[in-house]
Amino acid sequence: MQETQFVLMLWFIGIVAEAMTGALAAGKQRMDLFGVVIVGSATAVGGGTLRDMMLxxxxxxxIENWHYLLAIVLASLLTVVIAPVMQYLTKLFLTIDALGLAVFSVIGAQKTLMLGLSPAVAIVMGVITGVFGGVIRDILCNQVPLIFRKELYGIVAIVTASCYVTLQLAGTEPWLNLSVSLWLGFSLRMLAIRFSWSVPTFHYSIGERR
Amino acid sequence: MQETQFVLMLWFIGIVAEAMTGALAAGKQRMDLFGVVIVGSATAVGGGTLRDMMLxxxxxxxIENWHYLLAIVLASLLTVVIAPVMQYLTKLFLTIDALGLAVFSVIGAQKTLMLGLSPAVAIVMGVITGVFGGVIRDILCNQVPLIFRKELYGIVAIVTASCYVTLQLAGTEPWLNLSVSLWLGFSLRMLAIRFSWSVPTFHYSIGERR
Amino acid sequence: MQETQFVLMLWFIGIVAEAMTGALAAGKQRMDLFGVVIVGSATAVGGGTLRDMMLxxxxxxxIENWHYLLAIVLASLLTVVIAPVMQYLTKLFLTIDALGLAVFSVIGAQKTLMLGLSPAVAIVMGVITGVFGGVIRDILCNQVPLIFRKELYGIVAIVTASCYVTLQLAGTEPWLNLSVSLWLGFSLRMLAIRFSWSVPTFHYSIGERR
Incomplete structure (x- = not known):
C-alpha cells in the first residue's frame, strides 16, 4: 500500500468519525433527519472546505468525488440507528475521533505545502482543517464552539501540523514523517483526554464593550 | 417569453420573498434597520452565494448585477413598513416562499449541471441554494436553524432538485422539465404545510460527548 | 511617506484593534487561550477574508503575507495580559476601534474599485470589510451580532465607503480623498458614541413564521 492510499484510508475514517460527532450533536438539539445529515456533512467536510475556499x-x-458525500450521509444516518449503543462505545469513538484530528491536521498542512505556500500558512491550514469542522458543527447547533473552551483539541492540531511541516522541511522520508506526526498528534490527544489536560482560560468581565 | 426569462422572474420573486423572511426574523430579534437589511440580504442571496463560492x-x-441587491434592500425595508399587516398575509407569504424554495432548488441544480458537474453534485447544490439562505438567517439571529427541526423544507429541496436533474438527464424538453419540477416542489411544500408533514426527529441525550 | 504606506499602517492598527475586540469577547465567554487566538484572528481578518472570497x-x-497573522496572534495574547487595565483604557480603545472601522471601510471600497467593479459593489464591499469581522466574532461567541442592534456602526461603514467611492469617481486627488473619507468615518463614529446616536429598531412579534 502506498503512503497516499494509507493517508486516504485514514482520512476516510476521519470524515466518518466527524460525521458521527455532527449527527450526535444534531440529536442533542432534537433535529430531524434532514438536519442530522446536514450537520453531519458540514462537520465532516467543513474544515477542508473552508481551507480550500480560502486557498x-x-x-x-x-465536488470532484461525490462518493465521499454519500459515505458521510450514510454515516450520519447510521449514527441515528446505533445511537442507543453509543454510550458503550465512547472510548472507541474518542479514539477514532483523535485519529481523525491528527489525520486532518496533517492533510491540511500537506496540501498547503504542495501548493507551494509558506510553512506558517501550512500550519494554519492544518489547524483549520483539523478543528473547523467542529466549529461549524457547534455554530449550526447554536453552541459556543466547545474546542474554544475544553481540552487540548486546538493545541493538538497546532502541534501535529507543526511537526509534519518541520520534518517535511528537514527532508525526512515521507513515511517516517507521516508516522511520527500522526502518532504524536494521536498520543497527545489521548493523553489530554486521559489526564484532562487543558489550556488556561481567559475570563474577562470588567465593563461593557461593544 | 423565453424560459430563461421565466426562471429569472420566478427567481426574482424568490429572492424578494427570502429577503422578507430575513427582515421579519431580524425584527423578532429587535434589530435596527441596518441589521434588517443585512439579514434580509444574507437570507436572499446567501444560498446562491455559498453555492458559487463552493463551485x-x-x-x-x-456582484455582476448589483440591481438585485438594490431590490433586496428595498424589499427588506418594505417589510418593516408592511409588518403590521403581515399577519393578514400569512397565506400569501407562505405561498410565495414555497415558490421561492422550488425555484431556488431548480436553479441551483441547473447551474451546476451547466458547469458540467455530476448529477449528485447538482442535487446537493440545489439543496444548498434552496435552504442555506434560511440557515444563514437563523445563524445571524442566533437560532438553531428551523429547517433542521420543522416541516418538510429540506426534503422539498431534495425532491425538487432530484426531479429536475433526472428529467434533464432523460432529455426532457426544458419547458416541460421546469414546469414539472417547480410544480412538484411547490405542491409538496404546500401539502407539507397544510398537513403538518414532518421528518422524524433524532433525540440523543445519553452521556456527554466532547 | 506614500499614501499606500500610510493606509497600510492604519490598516495594521485596525486589525490589531479588531483582534483585541475579538480576544475580549472570547474572554467574556471564558474561552481558553486557543479560543482567544482563533476569535481574535477571525475578528481581525474575517471581514477582508469574506470580501476577497466573494470577489x-x-x-x-x-496567506500571501503570514506576518500579519503573527501580529494578530500576539495582539490577541497581549490582550489577555493587559485585560486588567483595559477598563482604564476604554476611551483609547474605542478611538482606535473607530479608526479601524473607517480604514477597513475605505480599503474594502478601494480594493473593489481597483478590480474594475461597479461603485455600488465597492460600497457593499466596504461595508462587508468594515463590519463582518465583528459579525463573525459574535457568531463564534454565540451572540446576536451587536452591530445589528446598537449604535451607528454599520451606517458609519456605509457613509465612509460611499464618500470614498464618490470622491474617487469625481477624480479627487488620492491623498485628499483618503483624508476626507477617513476623517468623516472616524468623526461620525466618535460622535455616535458620544451622543448615543442609533438607527431605529424594528420589532416584530405578531404571529409565528417558519
Whole structure:
C-alpha cells in the first residue's frame, strides 16, 4: 500500500468519525433527519472546505468525488440507528475521533505545502482543517464552539501540523514523517483526554464593550 | 417569453420573498434597520452565494448585477413598513416562499449541471441554494436553524432538485422539465404545510460527548 | 511617506484593534487561550477574508503575507495580559476601534474599485470589510451580532465607503480623498458614541413564521 492510499484510508475514517460527532450533536438539539445529515456533512467536510475556499483551491474534494458525500450521509444516518449503543462505545469513538484530528491536521498542512505556500500558512491550514469542522458543527447547533473552551483539541492540531511541516522541511522520508506526526498528534490527544489536560482560560468581565 | 426569462422572474420573486423572511426574523430579534437589511440580504442571496463560492464560480450574480441587491434592500425595508399587516398575509407569504424554495432548488441544480458537474453534485447544490439562505438567517439571529427541526423544507429541496436533474438527464424538453419540477416542489411544500408533514426527529441525550 | 504606506499602517492598527475586540469577547465567554487566538484572528481578518472570497480575489492577504497573522496572534495574547487595565483604557480603545472601522471601510471600497467593479459593489464591499469581522466574532461567541442592534456602526461603514467611492469617481486627488473619507468615518463614529446616536429598531412579534 502506498503512503497516499494509507493517508486516504485514514482520512476516510476521519470524515466518518466527524460525521458521527455532527449527527450526535444534531440529536442533542432534537433535529430531524434532514438536519442530522446536514450537520453531519458540514462537520465532516467543513474544515477542508473552508481551507480550500480560502486557498482558492478548486474543485473541492467532495465536488470532484461525490462518493465521499454519500459515505458521510450514510454515516450520519447510521449514527441515528446505533445511537442507543453509543454510550458503550465512547472510548472507541474518542479514539477514532483523535485519529481523525491528527489525520486532518496533517492533510491540511500537506496540501498547503504542495501548493507551494509558506510553512506558517501550512500550519494554519492544518489547524483549520483539523478543528473547523467542529466549529461549524457547534455554530449550526447554536453552541459556543466547545474546542474554544475544553481540552487540548486546538493545541493538538497546532502541534501535529507543526511537526509534519518541520520534518517535511528537514527532508525526512515521507513515511517516517507521516508516522511520527500522526502518532504524536494521536498520543497527545489521548493523553489530554486521559489526564484532562487543558489550556488556561481567559475570563474577562470588567465593563461593557461593544 | 423565453424560459430563461421565466426562471429569472420566478427567481426574482424568490429572492424578494427570502429577503422578507430575513427582515421579519431580524425584527423578532429587535434589530435596527441596518441589521434588517443585512439579514434580509444574507437570507436572499446567501444560498446562491455559498453555492458559487463552493463551485469557484465567479463573479457572483449580485456582484455582476448589483440591481438585485438594490431590490433586496428595498424589499427588506418594505417589510418593516408592511409588518403590521403581515399577519393578514400569512397565506400569501407562505405561498410565495414555497415558490421561492422550488425555484431556488431548480436553479441551483441547473447551474451546476451547466458547469458540467455530476448529477449528485447538482442535487446537493440545489439543496444548498434552496435552504442555506434560511440557515444563514437563523445563524445571524442566533437560532438553531428551523429547517433542521420543522416541516418538510429540506426534503422539498431534495425532491425538487432530484426531479429536475433526472428529467434533464432523460432529455426532457426544458419547458416541460421546469414546469414539472417547480410544480412538484411547490405542491409538496404546500401539502407539507397544510398537513403538518414532518421528518422524524433524532433525540440523543445519553452521556456527554466532547 | 506614500499614501499606500500610510493606509497600510492604519490598516495594521485596525486589525490589531479588531483582534483585541475579538480576544475580549472570547474572554467574556471564558474561552481558553486557543479560543482567544482563533476569535481574535477571525475578528481581525474575517471581514477582508469574506470580501476577497466573494470577489474570488486570491491569494488572501494573510496567506500571501503570514506576518500579519503573527501580529494578530500576539495582539490577541497581549490582550489577555493587559485585560486588567483595559477598563482604564476604554476611551483609547474605542478611538482606535473607530479608526479601524473607517480604514477597513475605505480599503474594502478601494480594493473593489481597483478590480474594475461597479461603485455600488465597492460600497457593499466596504461595508462587508468594515463590519463582518465583528459579525463573525459574535457568531463564534454565540451572540446576536451587536452591530445589528446598537449604535451607528454599520451606517458609519456605509457613509465612509460611499464618500470614498464618490470622491474617487469625481477624480479627487488620492491623498485628499483618503483624508476626507477617513476623517468623516472616524468623526461620525466618535460622535455616535458620544451622543448615543442609533438607527431605529424594528420589532416584530405578531404571529409565528417558519
Amino acid at each position: 482558492g483551491n478548486y474543485p473541492l474534494i467532495w | 469557484g464560480n465567479y463573479p457572483l450574480i449580485w | 474570488g480575489n486570491y491569494p488572501l492577504i494573510w
